[in-house]
Amino acid sequence: MADREKLDALSLLREGLRYEGTGASHVFVILGASGDLAKKKIYPTLWWLYRDGLVPEKTYFIGYARSKMSMEDIRQKALPFMKVKDSEKQKMEEFFKVNEYIAGSYDKPDGFAKLDKAIEEKGSCNRIFYLALPPSVYETVTLNLKAGCMSKGDKWARIVVEKPFGKDLESSNQLSNHLGALFKEEEIYRIDHYLGKEMVQNLMVLRFANKIFSPVWNRDGIASVVISFKEPFGTQGRGGYFDEFGIIRDVMQNHLLQILTLVAMEKPPSTGAEDIRNEKVKVLKSISQVELDNVVLGQYVGNPEGQGDEKQGYLDDPTVPKGSATPTFVTAVLMVKNERWEGVPFILRCGKALNERKAEVRIQFKDVAGDIFPSREVKRNELVIRVQPDEAVYLKMMTKSPGMTFGCEETELDLSYKSRYKDSKLPDAYERLILDVFTGSQIHFVRSDELYEAWRIFTPLLHK
Numbered sequence: 001m002a003d004r005e006k007l008d009a010l011s012l013l014r015e016g017l018r019y020e021g022t023g024a025s026h027v028f029v030i031l032g033a034s035g036d037l038a039k040k041k042i043y044p045t046l047w048w049l050y051r052d053g054l055v056p057e058k059t060y061f062i063g064y065a066r067s068k069m070s071m072e073d074i075r076q077k078a079l080p081f082m083k084v085k086d087s088e089k090q091k092m093e094e095f096f097k098v099n100e101y102i103a104g105s106y107d108k109p110d111g112f113a114k115l116d117k118a119i120e121e122k123g124s125c126n127r128i129f130y131l132a133l134p135p136s137v138y139e140t141v142t143l144n145l146k147a148g149c150m151s152k153g154d155k156w157a158r159i160v161v162e163k164p165f166g167k168d169l170e171s172s173n174q175l176s177n178h179l180g181a182l183f184k185e186e187e188i189y190r191i192d193h194y195l196g197k198e199m200v201q202n203l204m205v206l207r208f209a210n211k212i213f214s215p216v217w218n219r220d221g222i223a224s225v226v227i228s229f230k231e232p233f234g235t236q237g238r239g240g241y242f243d244e245f246g247i248i249r250d251v252m253q254n255h256l257l258q259i260l261t262l263v264a265m266e267k268p269p270s271t272g273a274e275d276i277r278n279e280k281v282k283v284l285k286s287i288s289q290v291e292l293d294n295v296v297l298g299q300y301v302g303n304p305e306g307q308g309d310e311k312q313g314y315l316d317d318p319t320v321p322k323g324s325a326t327p328t329f330v331t332a333v334l335m336v337k338n339e340r341w342e343g344v345p346f347i348l349r350c351g352k353a354l355n356e357r358k359a360e361v362r363i364q365f366k367d368v369a370g371d372i373f374p375s376r377e378v379k380r381n382e383l384v385i386r387v388q389p390d391e392a393v394y395l396k397m398m399t400k401s402p403g404m405t406f407g408c409e410e411t412e413l414d415l416s417y418k419s420r421y422k423d424s425k426l427p428d429a430y431e432r433l434i435l436d437v438f439t440g441s442q443i444h445f446v447r448s449d450e451l452y453e454a455w456r457i458f459t460p461l462l463h464k
């Protein structure tokens with residue numbers, strides 16, 4: 001991490017923890033520590049934050065799951081994803097010294113009593129519980145946490161929940177009601193990792209810190225908005241999970257819809273979490289349920305002439321049930337029915353096993369009225385925000401073809417991060433979000449009413 005960014009993150013950390021007294025220790029508990037997300041994302045992220053001095057002093061980490069494993073086993077599973085340099089080996093040893101693992105069940109209190117005892121041994125501390133678990137066990141686990149593992153005295157506890165937050169409006173409401181009965185909203189951190197991505201976070205700055213965009217950011221200036229996500233690989237053995245959920249629940253209802261809200265919302269009164277989330281909810285409320293007529297669904301098939309994985313269709317994955325009709329691709333048109341956006345289509349598209357990895361937002365502006373150029377070459381302006389790979393913002397615009405000619409041509413005003421910010425290393429989305437959990441910032445987390453609206457928009461389609 002570049003020095004400037006590290007300083008910013010450190011000041012954020014200090015700011016967030018300012019009122020908690022010095023020397024308060026923190027315990028970060030990973031429930032489901034034996035699993036895929038834990039090894040690929042959570043342990044590596046905790047290590048990067050620890051390595052960069054971005055967790056509070058005296059922070060301890062406890063893994064919890066049913067499997068009889070040792071901390072050494074967990075370490076071996078996570079190491080391939082941790083990107084440890086030779087020069088960091090000593091620091092990594094220190095990191096694992098403040099890690100431990102406890103085996104226990106999810107549905108009985110004994111394991112949670114053991115967990116609480118292990119936390120208590122660290123002294124009076126703030127507690128973060130990260131549910132890296134299948135949603136089927138959220139209810140029992142949170143009941144047990146509430147009953148036996150909450151912080152004491154003036155210390156806080158925060159619960160981090162991974163998507164999927166339910167399967168439709170009804171199941172999501174059930175989960176929300178359950179969590180709402182146990183914890184206050186400010187204790188619940190619903191992660192949508194797209195909210196931790198650099199260019200998704202940049203949307204608000206681009207929109208609200210640039211005078212040039214505000215007069216045209218509406219139905220008078222914009223013809224359409226396309227938000228897309230493409231991945232070049234298929235289910236890769238995650239077919240069991242994916243087939244139950246499908247691409248709409250996996251990507252569109254959460255990641256793409258979150259991006260849409262940031263593109264379409266009104267300017268919030270401040271950058272406070274509640275102000276921003278209030279505006280996001282207002283936009284969602286203006287979106288009507290998606291109609292089947294406005295949707296195209298697809299499922300990838302194998303290419304017999306392709307290379308390697310390309311030969312495999314969705315139904316060739318042994319973890320996918322035979323004959324499944326689960327979509328792996330979807331395009332849907334959403335309309336935001338308010339004064340700013342009436343008539344502007346928001347086209348969301350996402351798919352697995354496509355030709356490339358790309359996520360981007362394309363804002364297409366309207367035609368220039370009364371084109372005076374004889375060649376009729378004038379094309380619409382387009383503002384593209386490339387989320388990944390190679391973060392960039394570029395504006396497609398017309399310019400005079402250089403030289404004697406008076407013709408026009410399309411060109412780009414290009415802000416590519418690789419060339420403009422050569423020395424910056426952008427943190428991973430999970431790094432930002434876990435740091436936010438420590439500092440208590442919910443700006444980039446999903447509030448329960450946002451979730452309600454998101455499911456309202458997609459549930460009828462999903463049921464069809």
Ligand SMILES: NC(=O)C1=CN([C@@H]2O[C@H](COP(=O)(O)OP(=O)(O)OC[C@H]3O[C@@H](n4cnc5c(N)ncnc54)[C@H](OP(=O)(O)O)[C@@H]3O)[C@@H](O)[C@H]2O)C=CC1
Pocket residue numbers: 032033034035036037038040065066067106131132133134135136137162163164
């Ligand atoms: N993996 C990923 O890339 C991503 C995952 N997520 C979400 O994160 C959460 C965790 O995902 P992931 O790590 O892949 O899941 P896993 O299937 O790896 O499950 C995590 C752990 O939970 C326990 N577990 C698994 N199945 C059950 C079950 N049926 N009943 C009780 N316990 C079970 C296992 O631990 P043990 O048996 O030791 O108790 C397992 O190691 C999920 O909500 C997922 O949707 C979100 C984004 C990406």
Ligand SMILES: O=C1O[C@H](COP(=O)(O)O)[C@@H](O)[C@H](O)[C@H]1O
Pocket residue numbers: 193231250251
């Ligand atoms: O949440 C999910 O996101 C990933 C894509 O994340 P990215 O950060 O690599 O773009 C997707 O592969 C997965 O199916 C989905 O559950």
